[in-house]
Amino acid sequence: MLDTVDAMTTEDLMAEIGQRARAAARVLATAPTSRKNEALAAMAAAVRAATPDILAGNRIDIEAMKANGQAASFLDRGTLDAERIEAIAKALEDIVALDDPVGSVMTSWERPNGLKIERVRTPLGVIGVIYESRPNVTADAGALCLKAGNAVILRGGSDTIHSNRAIHAALRSGLAQAGLPEDAIQIVPVTDRAAVGEMLRGLGGNVDVIVPRGGRSLVERVQSEARVPVFAHLEGLVHIFIDKAADLDMAVEVVVNSKLRRTGICGALETLLVHKDVAESHLPVIVKALQAKGCEIRGDSRTRELCENIVPASEDDWSTEYLDRILAVKVVRDLDDAMDHIAAFGSSHTDCIVTGDQAAADRFQAEVDSAIVLHNASTQFADGGEFGMGAEIGIATGRMHARGPVGVEQLTSFKYKVRGTGQTRS
Amino acid sequence: MLDTVDAMTTEDLMAEIGQRARAAARVLATAPTSRKNEALAAMAAAVRAATPDILAGNRIDIEAMKANGQAASFLDRGTLDAERIEAIAKALEDIVALDDPVGSVMTSWERPNGLKIERVRTPLGVIGVIYESRPNVTADAGALCLKAGNAVILRGGSDTIHSNRAIHAALRSGLAQAGLPEDAIQIVPVTDRAAVGEMLRGLGGNVDVIVPRGGRSLVERVQSEARVPVFAHLEGLVHIFIDKAADLDMAVEVVVNSKLRRTGICGALETLLVHKDVAESHLPVIVKALQAKGCEIRGDSRTRELCENIVPASEDDWSTEYLDRILAVKVVRDLDDAMDHIAAFGSSHTDCIVTGDQAAADRFQAEVDSAIVLHNASTQFADGGEFGMGAEIGIATGRMHARGPVGVEQLTSFKYKVRGTGQTRS
Numbered sequence: 001m002l003d004t005v006d007a008m009t010t011e012d013l014m015a016e017i018g019q020r021a022r023a024a025a026r027v028l029a030t031a032p033t034s035r036k037n038e039a040l041a042a043m044a045a046a047v048r049a050a051t052p053d054i055l056a057g058n059r060i061d062i063e064a065m066k067a068n069g070q071a072a073s074f075l076d077r078g079t080l081d082a083e084r085i086e087a088i089a090k091a092l093e094d095i096v097a098l099d100d101p102v103g104s105v106m107t108s109w110e111r112p113n114g115l116k117i118e119r120v121r122t123p124l125g126v127i128g129v130i131y132e133s134r135p136n137v138t139a140d141a142g143a144l145c146l147k148a149g150n151a152v153i154l155r156g157g158s159d160t161i162h163s164n165r166a167i168h169a170a171l172r173s174g175l176a177q178a179g180l181p182e183d184a185i186q187i188v189p190v191t192d193r194a195a196v197g198e199m200l201r202g203l204g205g206n207v208d209v210i211v212p213r214g215g216r217s218l219v220e221r222v223q224s225e226a227r228v229p230v231f232a233h234l235e236g237l238v239h240i241f242i243d244k245a246a247d248l249d250m251a252v253e254v255v256v257n258s259k260l261r262r263t264g265i266c267g268a269l270e271t272l273l274v275h276k277d278v279a280e281s282h283l284p285v286i287v288k289a290l291q292a293k294g295c296e297i298r299g300d301s302r303t304r305e306l307c308e309n310i311v312p313a314s315e316d317d318w319s320t321e322y323l324d325r326i327l328a329v330k331v332v333r334d335l336d337d338a339m340d341h342i343a344a345f346g347s348s349h350t351d352c353i354v355t356g357d358q359a360a361a362d363r364f365q366a367e368v369d370s371a372i373v374l375h376n377a378s379t380q381f382a383d384g385g386e387f388g389m390g391a392e393i394g395i396a397t398g399r400m401h402a403r404g405p406v407g408v409e410q411l412t413s414f415k416y417k418v419r420g421t422g423q424t425r426s
Numbered sequence: 427m428l429d430t431v432d433a434m435t436t437e438d439l440m441a442e443i444g445q446r447a448r449a450a451a452r453v454l455a456t457a458p459t460s461r462k463n464e465a466l467a468a469m470a471a472a473v474r475a476a477t478p479d480i481l482a483g484n485r486i487d488i489e490a491m492k493a494n495g496q497a498a499s500f501l502d503r504g505t506l507d508a509e510r511i512e513a514i515a516k517a518l519e520d521i522v523a524l525d526d527p528v529g530s531v532m533t534s535w536e537r538p539n540g541l542k543i544e545r546v547r548t549p550l551g552v553i554g555v556i557y558e559s560r561p562n563v564t565a566d567a568g569a570l571c572l573k574a575g576n577a578v579i580l581r582g583g584s585d586t587i588h589s590n591r592a593i594h595a596a597l598r599s600g601l602a603q604a605g606l607p608e609d610a611i612q613i614v615p616v617t618d619r620a621a622v623g624e625m626l627r628g629l630g631g632n633v634d635v636i637v638p639r640g641g642r643s644l645v646e647r648v649q650s651e652a653r654v655p656v657f658a659h660l661e662g663l664v665h666i667f668i669d670k671a672a673d674l675d676m677a678v679e680v681v682v683n684s685k686l687r688r689t690g691i692c693g694a695l696e697t698l699l700v701h702k703d704v705a706e707s708h709l710p711v712i713v714k715a716l717q718a719k720g721c722e723i724r725g726d727s728r729t730r731e732l733c734e735n736i737v738p739a740s741e742d743d744w745s746t747e748y749l750d751r752i753l754a755v756k757v758v759r760d761l762d763d764a765m766d767h768i769a770a771f772g773s774s775h776t777d778c779i780v781t782g783d784q785a786a787a788d789r790f791q792a793e794v795d796s797a798i799v800l801h802n803a804s805t806q807f808a809d810g811g812e813f814g815m816g817a818e819i820g821i822a823t824g825r826m827h828a829r830g831p832v833g834v835e836q837l838t839s840f841k842y843k844v845r846g847t848g849q850t851r852s
Contacts, residue, residue: 026769030793103792111814115803122795124825208825229655229826250848257850343452365843366529367456369548377541377846386851387842388537399550399634399839400655401827413825416813417791420803422676424683425812 010194017153017186018203021126024181025151029123033100035178040143043174044092047139050170051085057162058135065159078133078160088139088167091391095143098390101409102149116419121412123149125208128199129393130155130222132214135163141211142171142185144393148411151184153207155199157214158191165189196221202228211393211406231406233371233397235321236266237347238379241338241364242286243355244277250376251282251354252289258352258379260293264323266395267350267372267382271318271328273338279306279331287329295325302331318345335360342368348397350374350382371397371404436620443579443612444629447552450609451577455549459526461604466569469600470518473565476596477511483588484561491585504559504586514565514593517817521569524816527835528575542845547838549575551634554625555819556581556648558640561589567637568597568611570819574837577610579633581625583640584617591615622647628654637819637832657832659797659823661747662692663773664805667764667790668712669781670703676802677708677780678715684778684805686719690749692821693776693798693808697744697754699764705732705757713755721751728757744771761786768794774823776800776808797823797830 008016028036047054058080065075101121108118127150129141138154145152156164164187172182188195199207200222209229212222219232240258242251258269274283279302287297287307297303298317299310310329317328318341332338342351352374353364361375372382372395384392384405392405402410434442454462473480484506491501527547534544553576555567564580571578582590590613598608614621625633626648635655638648645658666684668677684695700709705728713723713733723729724743725736736755743754744767758764768777778800779790787801798808798821810818810831818831828836 029795109814111812115807115812117813122825227653247848253848253850261851361845369455370841372842372844374844375846376848377844378850380851381541381844381846381849386537386541387543388535399548403839404842413829415796416798416830418798418800418803418807419787420801420807422673422679422802423807424679424804425687425806 010190010192011198013190014188014195014198014203017188018126018206020183021151021153021186022206024183025123025126027181028146028149028151028184029102031149031180033102035180036100036146036149037096039146039175039178039180040092040096041174042177043139043143043171044089046170046173046177047085047089047092047167050166051082053169054080054085054163054166055082057166058160060162061160070159074133078135078163080135080163084136088136091136091140092143095147095391095408098147098408100147101412106414113423114421115423118417119414120417121409122415124411124413126151126153126206127411128153128155128207128210128228130196130199130210130212130214130218132157132218133159135160135167137213138164138167138187139171140391141213141393142168144391144408145411146184148408150411151186153186153188153199155188155196161191197225200225200227213394229400231394231396231398231402233266233347233349233395235347236268236349236382236395237271237319237321237345238267238269238350238352238382239271239273239342239346240269240352240354240379241273241332241335241342242275242278242282243335243353243357243360244275245357245360246275246278246282246354247356248282248285252286254352254354254376254378255286256289256293259290259295259327260325261378261380263325265380265383267379268323269327269379270321271330271345273330273332273341275335275338276302276331276333279303283307283329283331290327295327297327297329299329300331303329321347335363339364339367342370346370349395350379352377352379371395436616436618437624439616440614440621440624440629443614444552444632446609447577447579447612448632450607451549451552453607454572454575454577454610455528457575457606459528461606462526462573462575463522465572465601465604465606466518466522467600468603469565469569469597470515472596472599472603473511473515473518473593476592477508479595480506480511480589480592481508483592484586486588487586496585500559500585504561504589506561506589510562514562517562517566518569521573521817521834524573524834526573527838532840539849540847541849544843545840546843547835548841550837550839552577552579552632553837554579554581554633554636554654556622556625556636556638556640556644558583558644559585561586561593563639564590564593564613565597566817567639567819568594570817570834571837572610574834576837577612579612579614579625581614581622587617623651626651626653639820655826657820657822657824657828659692659773659775659821661773662694662775662808662821663697663745663747663771664693664695664776664778664808665697665699665768665772666695666778666780666805667699667758667761667768668701668704668708669761669779669783669786670701671783671786672701672704672708672780673782674708674711678712680778680780680802680804681712682715682719685716685721685753686751687804687806689751691806691809693805694749695753695805696747697756697771699756699758699767701761701764702728702757702759705729709733709755709757716753721753723753723755725755726757729755747773761789765790765793768796772796775821776805778803778805797821
């Protein structure tokens with residue numbers, strides 16, 4: 001950590017953080033897997049050993065949040081206890097178990113002239129992570145970037161800065177024990193917004209990509225100000241289309257799970273589209289199952305004709321990510337009408353079709369332009385862990401570089417190794 | 427093409443071009459391979475048929491360039507004749523033969539719960555290409571983007587606008603014949619710099635990536651102003667390191683070919699680094715072979731001791747991309763010294779080691795952070811065609827998304843298709 005923070009301008013401070021990160025990234029790029037895993041294990045042990053310090057830091061944060069009148073859900077996200085700290089340590093150990101992507105051969109071929117070409121994974125370099133209140137992101141994001149051979153600059157929310165600093169001290173100690181540069185994982189030690197602005201401008205070429213994790217206003221600021229690439233999604237405006245060939249029981253189970261298993265995650269269902277031919281048979285059953293679990297339904301006119309206790313949907317409902325026990329419902333003419341609705345209102349995150357008609361499923365999965373397109377499965381599977389990727393740093397909805405869950409493999413780039421025996425070009 | 431150009435502001439004009447491109451991209455995203463190939467073949471035929479029109483347009487451009495006092499090399503790049511137009515048509519046909527990347531399954535796996543996951547290639551969307559004097563780029567870039575299912579907005583140099591318009595008319599005619607949207611390939615019909623600025627701001631979300639093809643000032647402007655991702659390389663500051671275990675004959679052949687086969691391409695050698703242990707045995711032979719072919723050598727003090735007719739190298743020579751018959755030469759202590767030099771002065775494009783020592787080659791290829799790292803082969807192989815990728819739109823040196831030759835596959839993104847049988851998440 002920098003010791004001279006007080007005497008520096010934010011600009012100079014951030015520039016120095018960038019230079020330290022780049023220097024650490026050079027070392028990490030060729031660090032052996034065993035060394036990185038040793039550091040991750042030492043970090044887990046250091047987090048456990050630092051539990052009293054982390055709890056003490058967290059108490060300061062929580063008291064400040066209470067004094068500032070923060071909402072209960074916000075306080076809950078920011079609060080740590082012994083169990084949550086153990087979960088942080090356990091998550092670090094889980095990253096040890098992931099395959100190291102660096103150096104793996106993605107593809108290889110030989111040219112007629114005998115040149116052997118390999119495309120090999122390399123680290124991305126320096127990753128800037130800007131996040132809000134969950135202090136576990138400090139450890140999760142730091143460790144995931146490290147595993148992929150990247151240095152990381154973490155800028156957490158000011159509300160949890162004491163918690164983040166205590167966790168970060170444990171991470172640095174783990175790095176030092178394994179003989180890796182402590183600057184591999186840095187946190188921004190100041191809380192002013194100007195520091196974020198500096199990160200978004202790329203710290204003089206010393207940030208390769210920005211990952212925002214937080215609410216819409218944070219992600220929008222990042223997307224509008226960033227001069228370096230961003231892995232971001234604005235929101236998960238997730239649709240399910242119940243096709244005319246959908247099995248009713250499957251439709252009910254998939255919709256209820258997609259909407260209500262956890263309402264606050266980005267893979268949670270927000271808008272249900274139902275084919276007009278099965279609206280009468282399927283929609284009332286689905287709606288009753290949701291209502292029985294306390295879900296509010298906002299429906300179009302046809303939904304209101306067919307079901308009871310429906311709030312009239314306004315135009316805004318088609319573009320609202322509720323992250324709550326509310327679902328927008330619309331009856332559509334056919335598959336094309338459903339896909340048009342998704343093209344108009346979707347967020348390119350996750351969408352699903354329930355159908356027994358393979359041709360309809362194939363069209364939906366080919367034509368809907370979303371990172372994850374499901375057939376006959378809950379949208380709550382939109383998650384790196386559920387994909388078998390291990391931990392993820394977020395879900396990207398852009399089309400550049402990473403798309404969908406951003407796991408350790410998506411935090412890498414690649415290079416070409418070309419091996420010859422003296423070939424020259426004619 | 428827009429018919430009402432004169433009455434519109436550049437901002438409105440460019441916004442409309444963006445909207446048309448996005449609409450075309452939606453159609454292209456699911457266009458079958460046969461349809462795209464039909465368009466490419468029709469475009470080739472239309473280019474051949476339009477040879478008189480293209481030559482007439484080119485004559486206007488050439489006369490203007492002469493009147494403006496452009497250099498001979500610039501005039502040469504901008505000049506078309508029947509042979510060059512035939513080459514443009516032939517290049518379009520070559521793109522027919524490339525595999526269509528869209529829809530291909532990059533990887534697939536099954537989860538323990540039975541979910542089947544596929545990562546499938548999709549188009550990127552809308553690509554903006556900003557290029558300088560070569561009119562063939564109009565056809566090459568347009569066709570390559572089309573093959574990958576992307577719409578493209580082409581902004582060529584004002585010097586060749588009449589040539590570009592005539593070629594573009596042929597491309598549109600090919601698209602129309604195949605029943606594809608003519609807006610799949612648009613050219614910017616105005617020459618003011620403000621149009622480039624609009625493209626770099628992304629036309630309201632309707633440009634997904636910018637590809638600059640041109641000199642340093644163009645690429646620098648694009649990199650500094652772009653608010654959308656860029657596939658760019660500033661320059662190819664290409665190094666060869668002659669290791670102490672290098673075979674002399676191979677070293678001579680690889681260096682001479684890398685420097686002199688074509689000096690104006692980005693894969694041409696610019697700086698030669700020689701291990702001190704073989705400086706006496708190898709360097710004079712290499713230097714004489716280069717000098718015999720008219721290459722100027724700018725050397726450090728040790729090179730000047732060992733060889734004759736050496737211009738003293740200044741500090742600037744280590745960071746100059748000559749693109750000419752000039753080579754900077756330095757004697758280094760060892761492999762680490764060579765890699766340090768490349769880290770300090772390289773451009774992350776292409777670098778090469780000549781050695782018989784596999785361990786030295788392995789370290790060099792692992793540690794040098796360049797898109798293409800060669801062992802015992804000419805750096806002039808840094809080319810999509812030589813890699814077997816077919817046509818390329820450029821060579822990217824960034825670490826995001828595309829790196830190295832940007833061929834048809836690099837002009838795609840991907841999505842995840844998840845197929846279930848009613849799975850829900852517990």
